[in-house]
Amino acid sequence: EAGVTQSPTHLIKTRGQQATLRCSPISGHTSVYWYQQALGLGLQFLLWYDEGEERNRGNFPPRFSGRQFPNYSSELNVNALELEDSALYLCASSPQGEFFETQYFGPGTRLLVL
Amino acid sequence: GNSVTQMEGPVTLSEEAFLTINCTYTATGYPSLFWYVQYPGEGLQLLLKATKADDKGSNKGFEATYRKETTSFHLEKGSVQVSDSAVYFCALRDNQGGKLIFGQGTELSVKP
Numbered sequence: 001e002a003g004v005t006q007s008p009t010h011l012i013k014t015r016g017q018q019a020t021l022r023c024s025p026i027s028g029h030t031s032v033y034w035y036q037q038a039l040g041l042g043l044q045f046l047l048w049y050d051e052g053e054e055r056n057r058g059n060f061p062p063r064f065s066g067r068q069f070p071n072y073s074s075e076l077n078v079n080a081l082e083l084e085d086s087a088l089y090l091c092a093s094s095p096q097g098e099f100f101e102t103q104y105f106g107p108g109t110r111l112l113v114l
Numbered sequence: 115g116n117s118v119t120q121m122e123g124p125v126t127l128s129e130e131a132f133l134t135i136n137c138t139y140t141a142t143g144y145p146s147l148f149w150y151v152q153y154p155g156e157g158l159q160l161l162l163k164a165t166k167a168d169d170k171g172s173n174k175g176f177e178a179t180y181r182k183e184t185t186s187f188h189l190e191k192g193s194v195q196v197s198d199s200a201v202y203f204c205a206l207r208d209n210q211g212g213k214l215i216f217g218q219g220t221e222l223s224v225k226p
Binding site: 048106107 | 146148156158159160203207211212213214216217218
């Protein structure tokens with residue numbers, strides 16, 4: 001069974017640009033979560049999508065947004081990039097049913113803002 | 115709010131030594147608890163989990179027991195290997211918000 005996949009693996013942008021990160025969940029998983037792992041700040045929750053709807057949002061400004069498509073894949077968009085947005089962005093997915101609470105992570109997209 | 119506190123690293127051990135990484139949590143209710151591991155340059159891998167009090171999660175020689183009385187979920191391994199060198203994260207699932215709340219991570223370095 002294929003795991004969570006993310007693209008691209010690395011992304012280099014300059015301040016003020018927009019970045020788009022993509023995530024494909026494990027087959028059969030309907031929930032997708034986004035986390036930011038910035039140096040010195042640990043793992044911070046960004047967004048949770050389930051069945052195409054945004055279910056929860058972390059303490060991030062509105063320029064962080066995303067969506068979930070009918071095939072349950074997801075996109076994270078970061079507008080007006082700032083230097084401190086440089087981080088590893090991790091996507092996770094979870095199944096329905098009794099194992100709903102377990103999140104499985106992808107390899108991440110490393111975003112560098114210059 | 116909910117939170118997770120882990121012992122600070124880095125932790126340096128010799129091969130075959132005993133490992134304990136302490137993790138305590140603050141939460142309303144009884145959330146599911148997890149340990150994830152992150153190898154250099156990679157994403158997070160689920161190591162083990164426990165969903166209710168007194169549950170013991172185990173995998174690859176690692177164990178952790180959900181202790182409601184002490185609000186703890188300490189990670190242990192009887193004999194570490196060089197290949198166990200990684201960063202270990204303790205986490206709980208916020209049952210209302212769906213998110214995982216992570217501790218700050220503990221870096222483990224195992225020397226031959």
